[in-house]
Amino acid sequence: MTQLDLKLAQEKTAVAQAADGVAVIDAAPVNSAVARQLYKKREPIYPKLVHGKFRVLKWFLLFATLGVYYLLPWVRWQRGPGEPDQAVLVDFAGGRFYFFFIEIWPSELYYVTGLLILAAVGLFLATALFGRVWCGYACPQTVWTDLYIAAERLIEGDRNQRMRLAKAPWTFGKVLKKSSKHAIWLAIAAATGGAWVLYFHDAPTLVPTLFTGDAPASAYLFMGILTFTTYMLAGSMREQVCTYMCPWPRIQAALTDEETLQVTYKRDRGEPRGPHKKGDPWDGRGDCIDCKACVAACPMGIDIRDGAQLECINCALCIDACNDIMSRIDRPKGLIAYDTDKNMIRRTQGDAPKVRLLRSRTVFYGVVFAVVSVVMLTALTTRATVEVNVLRDRTPPFVQLSDGSIRNAYTLKILNKANVEREFAVTIDGAQDIRMEAVGETVAANEMRVLVRGDDVRSIRVFATMLGGVERRASTPLTFVIRDTASGEQTDNPTVFLMERGS
Amino acid sequence: MxxxxxxxxxxxxxxxxxxxxxxxxxxxxxxxxxxxxxxxxxxxxxxxxxxxxxxxxxxxxxxxxxxTERANVDAAIAALESQRSAEMQQLLSVSSINEVESDPQLLQFAMNAGASLFGDNCATCHGAGGQGFKGYPSLVDDAWLWGGALDDIQKTLHHGIRSTHPETRISAMLAYGETGAFDRGQIDDLVEYVMHISGRSANQEAVVRAAPLYAQQCVSCHGPEGMGDPSQGAPNITDAIWLYGGERADIRETIYSGRAGVMPHWTDRLTDEQITALAVYVHSLGGGE
Known part of the structure; x- marks a missing residue:
């Protein structure tokens, strides 16, 4: 036996009992606001594995979210000839964003803005109802950290073994364990960065080139950046990202209220806490036996019994840890549970606890969410398949021709968002005695027919000449009317015709 | 310590x-x-x-x-040229420049390439939008001294006007006053004559006096009706467009001192396909015939 083993064995025998068969875990909330001081080095956290329904839910969400992230670029979606068949693709070179049946052009980026608004309001609603569910279950920082901790546990063992290994001298075995852990972490990080770049290129074409060195430099760059950030954020920074870097812990205080369901230690039931001896009555004391199982399970390094705090990501692992202990000491589960501040007050006053999901703020967020969803859905389903931009020449704003008439020049950009070639009829509406001409196109009876290829932009230079003898105004409103000759779909594009007043 | x-x-x-x-x-x-x-x-x-x-x-x-940065620039230019070479080759191989305008893709390429060439080489004199200045012809209107069809513009670009190129377009408005060919009275009469044929009010006696002089001295270039002659670069003096100004003082100065603006030739500085692209662009500015 080495000295260290001896010391650990001694410690083990000296371990205090929190209750019959339940040892006190020597865990300190090292990342709580009180313990955490500026200028103090970070104290490592060794979260203990727990078993329970929330751990199962988190495993499920971990596989679901990572599964979507890694596999989505491989999903195919047939759009027709000449179009990419990747279901989700941000095509910078072609200037398109593909999402299953939706194809967004750069000029329609407001749909993405709408999607972000929807996501924000959805997050507000979820937070008002259930606290920081995003932080606890779905945030990439949480998911990847959870994955990294799982890998760490696989190689180094659970909490106690990891702590022992950290204190142990540098032997070959320790080096092997540490290096294999970091190798797995780096592999996960590289896969994370690798999957990211697949969203910007055709996945089956890009992946082989990534290995042969023929992929574009930007792919390697972003893969490198994401490998580095994943490795750092999930490997060594972990809870510090949430505590110091993320704004969300600060914002959430304004989004929750006393009726919000949050991971809560029921003070009214748990206090006064203390070790329980076998056979002692439970009357006159709290159910918390101060075993610190909740502290040992916490990946954020805090003590949930201190109440709601910005370090808490509401991951609910302390619920599982505590429920396990409660069943072992034969007390009802749910000393730590999803509960509201108001319920604690209600129970203290002898009232029955209740959950009020319908509150003015949740109704407000819900209504905003519904309205934005409807607006987005309507906009997406009824959006035009042809868009026209009219760019009027500015140098010079108008030209006098030899017969004294005035001409303005315009560049029409016709965006055909359908996947088939279409013919459009271009006419000018609004002013009299205007003659239309175009470069490379024939104009018959002031109407021009142009063909625009599917999923393409065509720019045409158009001249409008105002014949002499018309009353001269500095600015005359004009409308370019572009009509699909087959379907009749039409857009009106207002612009102006300029000339010198009264000349 | x-x-x-x-x-x-x-x-x-x-x-x-x-x-x-x-x-x-x-x-x-x-x-x-x-x-x-x-x-x-x-x-x-x-x-x-x-x-x-x-x-x-x-x-x-x-x-x-x-x-070296020089090598990087050369490589970047070569890469750009090879990227454009297919369309440039197409510009070079068209049998007539008019074919460019009937091919939408090629037209778009020529207009984009021409726009950047125009900004680099032409905008200094002709203006950013080709609007021109006094003495520098506007390229957006429909008055063309040497013709405004695509191949006319192409030829002007290749050979220049009164330039050093052996095949340059050349002609001159002589300095009739400075050389003493016309006296002051004759010049005043001719000014009235030009005012008259360009549709403005003029001294009718002077117009009558100037008519034989015009028929004798000016007709060979400007034509009997004053409509000009693009084959000699002679402007139409009956319309609303005046390269050097259309007021009496401007016209008098033109007749007295003569006019001979210079446009350099671009054969040495631009490639044939660049000149084709530039011609298409200039033609699309609006004045194309």
Whole structure:
């Protein structure tokens, strides 16, 4: 036996009992606001594995979210000839964003803005109802950290073994364990960065080139950046990202209220806490036996019994840890549970606890969410398949021709968002005695027919000449009317015709 | 300095330096900061070897990579040219320049290429939008001294006007006053004549007096009706467009001192396909015939 083993064995025998068969875990909330001081080095956290329904839910969400992230670029979606068949693709070179049946052009980026608004309001609603569910279950920082901790546990063992290994001298075995852990972490990080770049290129074409060195430099760059950030954020920074870097812990205080369901230690039931001896009555004391199982399970390094705090990501692992202990000491589960501040007050006053999901703020967020969803859905389903931009020449704003008439020049950009070639009829509406001409196109009876290829932009230079003898105004409103000759779909594009007043 | 002094609130060693009761703490530099510093120091040595670095007496160490910005620019230009070569080749191979306008893709390419060439080479005199200035013809209107069809514009670009090219377009409005060909009275009469045929009010007696002089001296270039002649670069003097101004004083100055604007030829400076693209662009500005 080495000295260290001896010391650990001694410690083990000296371990205090929190209750019959339940040892006190020597865990300190090292990342709580009180313990955490500026200028103090970070104290490592060794979260203990727990078993329970929330751990199962988190495993499920971990596989679901990572599964979507890694596999989505491989999903195919047939759009027709000449179009990419990747279901989700941000095509910078072609200037398109593909999402299953939706194809967004750069000029329609407001749909993405709408999607972000929807996501924000959805997050507000979820937070008002259930606290920081995003932080606890779905945030990439949480998911990847959870994955990294799982890998760490696989190689180094659970909490106690990891702590022992950290204190142990540098032997070959320790080096092997540490290096294999970091190798797995780096592999996960590289896969994370690798999957990211697949969203910007055709996945089956890009992946082989990534290995042969023929992929574009930007792919390697972003893969490198994401490998580095994943490795750092999930490997060594972990809870510090949430505590110091993320704004969300600060914002959430304004989004929750006393009726919000949050991971809560029921003070009214748990206090006064203390070790329980076998056979002692439970009357006159709290159910918390101060075993610190909740502290040992916490990946954020805090003590949930201190109440709601910005370090808490509401991951609910302390619920599982505590429920396990409660069943072992034969007390009802749910000393730590999803509960509201108001319920604690209600129970203290002898009232029955209740959950009020319908509150003015949740109704407000819900209504905003519904309205934005409807607006987005309507906009997406009824959006035009042809868009026209009219760019009027500015140098010079108008030209006098030899017969004294005035001409303005315009560049029409016709965006055909359908996947088939279409013919459009271009006419000018609004002013009299205007003659239309175009470069490379024939104009018959002031109407021009142009063909625009599917999923393409065509720019045409158009001249409008105002014949002499018309009353001269500095600015005359004009409308370019572009009509699909087959379907009749039409857009009106207002612009102006300029000339010198009264000349 | 054998015994260290420890600052109480922070628990950090002091340097022993004290100013008015304030002691300097001896905090080490952060580890990560030092690591980055050493990485940059090592990298600088690598950089010296790879890249042009140390000056010598007769030159400098060129680095094992042989890197020069000039070579990078040449490579970038070559890459750009090869990228454009297909369309450029197409511009060169059309049997008639008019074919360019009937091919939407080629037209778009020629207009984009022409626009950047125009900005680099032509905008100084003809204006950013081709609107022209006094003495520098507008390219957006429908008056063309030497013709505004695509191949006319192409030829003007190739050979220039009164330029040093052997096949340059050449003609001159003579200085009838300076040379003494016309006297003052004759010039005044001709000014009235020009005012009259361009549709403005004029002294009718002077117009009558000037008519035989016009028929004798001016008709060969400007034509009997004053409609001009694009084959000689003679302007139409009956319309609303005046390169050098259409007021009496401007017209008098033109007849007295003559006019002979110069447009350089571009054969030596631009390639044939560039000139084709430029011609298409200029034609699309609006004045094309």
């Amino acid at each position: 054998s015994d260290k002094e420890i600052d109480q609130p922070t628990g950090v060693e002091t340097t022993g330096h004290e100013w008015d009761g304030i002691k300097e703490l001896n905090n080490p530099l952060p580890r990560w900061w030092l690591i980055i510093l050493w990485i940059t120091v090592i990298w600088s040595v690598v950089y010296w070897v790879l890249m042009p670095s140390w000056p010598g007496l007769t030159g400098h160490f060129e680095g094992v990579r042989g890197h």
